Amino acid sequence: LKTEVKEKATPKIFSENLLPDKFLEEEGRNLVRQFYLTLKTAKLYDENNSNSIKQQQIFTESLERVSRKLGLIELKAKRGYLHLNEQRLKFDFEGYTSSKYLMEQFKKFNLEVIIWDENVEEKELKHLIYFLVNLDYDEEESFEKLAQSLEEKGCVHIHLKKGEPEPEDEQVRSENDKKKVAKKTFFKAISVVQEIFSSTAQNKSVNLAKVKRVVQCLVDQILEDENNLIELTAIKNFDNYTYVHSANVCVLALAFGLRLDFPKNKLTELGFSALFHDIGKVKLPQDLITKPSHFDEFDWKQMRKHPLLGAKTLLGKKELDQSSIRSMVVALEHHLNLDLSGYPALKEKREQNLFSRIVSICDAFDAMTSGRVYMREALSPDEALKRMLFQRGQVYDASLLKIFIQMMGAYPVGTVVLLDSNEIGIVVQPNPQDLSHPKIKVIADNNGKRIDLEIEDLTETDPKTGKFKKNVIKTIDPQKYSLDISTYLLR
Ligand SMILES: [Fe+2]
Ligand SMILES: [Fe+2]
Numbered sequence: 335l336k337t338e339v340k341e342k343a344t345p346k347i348f349s350e351n352l353l354p355d356k357f358l359e360e361e362g363r364n365l366v367r368q369f370y371l372t373l374k375t376a377k378l379y380d381e382n383n384s385n386s387i388k389q390q391q392i393f394t395e396s397l398e399r400v401s402r403k404l405g406l407i408e409l410k411a412k413r414g415y416l417h418l419n420e421q422r423l424k425f426d427f428e429g430y431t432s433s434k435y436l437m438e439q440f441k442k443f444n445l446e447v448i449i450w451d452e453n454v455e456e457k458e459l460k461h462l463i464y465f466l467v468n469l470d471y472d473e474e475e476s477f478e479k480l481a482q483s484l485e486e487k488g489c490v491h492i493h494l495k496k497g498e499p500e501p502e503d504e505q506v507r508s509e510n511d512k513k514k515v516a517k518k519t520f521f522k523a524i525s526v527v528q529e530i531f532s533s534t535a536q537n538k539s540v541n542l543a544k545v546k547r548v549v550q551c552l553v554d555q556i557l558e559d560e561n562n563l564i565e566l567t568a569i570k571n572f573d574n575y576t577y578v579h580s581a582n583v584c585v586l587a588l589a590f591g592l593r594l595d596f597p598k599n600k601l602t603e604l605g606f607s608a609l610f611h612d613i614g615k616v617k618l619p620q621d622l623i624t625k626p627s628h629f630d631e632f633d634w635k636q637m638r639k640h641p642l643l644g645a646k647t648l649l650g651k652k653e654l655d656q657s658s659i660r661s662m663v664v665a666l667e668h669h670l671n672l673d674l675s676g677y678p679a680l681k682e683k684r685e686q687n688l689f690s691r692i693v694s695i696c697d698a699f700d701a702m703t704s705g706r707v708y709m710r711e712a713l714s715p716d717e718a719l720k721r722m723l724f725q726r727g728q729v730y731d732a733s734l735l736k737i738f739i740q741m742m743g744a745y746p747v748g749t750v751v752l753l754d755s756n757e758i759g760i761v762v763q764p765n766p767q768d769l770s771h772p773k774i775k776v777i778a779d780n781n782g783k784r785i786d787l788e789i790e791d792l793t794e795t796d797p798k799t800g801k802f803k804k805n806v807i808k809t810i811d812p813q814k815y816s817l818d819i820s821t822y823l824l825r
Pocket of ligand 1: 611612640668669697
């Protein structure tokens with residue numbers, strides 16, 4: 335029995351018994367990254383190009399480091415994860431692109447495992463790499479072709495194992511599927527808002543159960559994967575501003591509530607009230623809402639009625655449960671300031687509700703960056719945050735605003751930035767640990783040429799100097815360069 339246990343605990347593939355998991359994890363991530371970079375380089379340059387040779391050397395070194403410790407190197411793709419010698423590799427955002435790319439390659443070649451033994455030679459590696467990048471995407475029997483080609487070229491130190499097609503499983507959803515789900519939930523929310531707003535405008539009853547369901551979907555989605563939803567809120571060029579705005583404010587408020595550790599039911603209530611915060615607008619003349627020119631004093635007078643109209647509308651609903659009451663309060667208070675200035679003027683001064691304070695921050699941010707009602711020209715997301723910071727303590731709750739900025743980053747999603755490498759990027763995710771070094775998609779190289787969308791983490795440092803490899807120099811107005819940021823987000 336003892337022998338059996340021992341054998342199980344120490345896979346034969348390991349040449350040494352005591353292997354720190356950390357080594358496998360770190361080297362595994364590095365190996366995957368180098369494999370990915372080598373394939374990418376091979377796609378651009380032929381095998382005798384100095385870039386290819388250099389990159390392949392780095393990859394070889396990485397393989398050698400692992401094989402010195404482990405002997406055989408086994409890279410396996412199974413159930414949506416990469417494994418190095420049975421150790422599942424976890425990837426952060428930075429390593430995500432490379433692991434995703436490799437997973438796709440494994441899938442394309444119907445590969446489950448690649449094994450390199452310690453005697454693998456340079457020319458064998460080169461052959462593997464160039465075969466992988468040169469085979470046409472849709473070719474049939476790609477695994478057989480690859481195996482045969484390796485055999486013909488005498489690559490005896492590389493072994494392959496064919497995989498079984500994996501069933502699509504909920505947990506194994508690829509990032510693309512995640513995006514699809516996020517989009518579907520988000521667009522569903524917009525259409526439900528549209529529905530409630532138009533039935534409210536016609537004094538018809540509203541299907542509250544439907545609204546709750548959609549909010550619950552958003553809550554589930556935000557708990558599982560908030561980045562895709564937040565990215566969607568950065569796309570502003572939709573036609574139906576009020577509906578999209580309501581959905582945006584709802585998503586931002588939910589992400590906010592998550593940072594305040596709200597339990598699920600409280601999140602749902604917050605989402606519900608955020609979705610309804612502007613419902614009073616349906617009681618205003620439609621041409622006022624869509625007025626393209628600046629508001630005059632009369633327009634503003636009308637517009638300032640929407641919080642009270644919203645609260646009244648919600649009061650008129652049949653079911654007055656906890657969430658309807660909360661949304662009434664939020665509708666009433668979302669244009670009140672922290673110091674109780676703002677509108678409507680309250681006869682009885684009392685502290686602004688926490689939900690209202692949250693929604694007022696999300697609302698202001700979305701409105702300022704959308705460039706509609708309150709701001710004819712859209713502000714860049716970082717500019718909007720700066721303005722809001724300027725008003726902390728009077729308009730916005732200072733500690734809540736701090737949390738919001740922590741959530742959005744100094745350069746929120748959708749900000750177009752110029753880097754000191756002269757590249758141009760779009761922010762796709764903030765780094766909570768370092769707000770001024772977000773994750774970006776590089777969209778133009780240093781010659782201004784549009785390039786493939788690579789995600790880069792600006793917190794990456796140069797190991798030699800310890801300094802950041804790239805920094806944001808300034809933000810760029812996308813309109814000036816006729817950039818439609820929506821085409822770069824969620825791709
Ligand atoms: Fe409003
Ligand atoms: Fe609003």
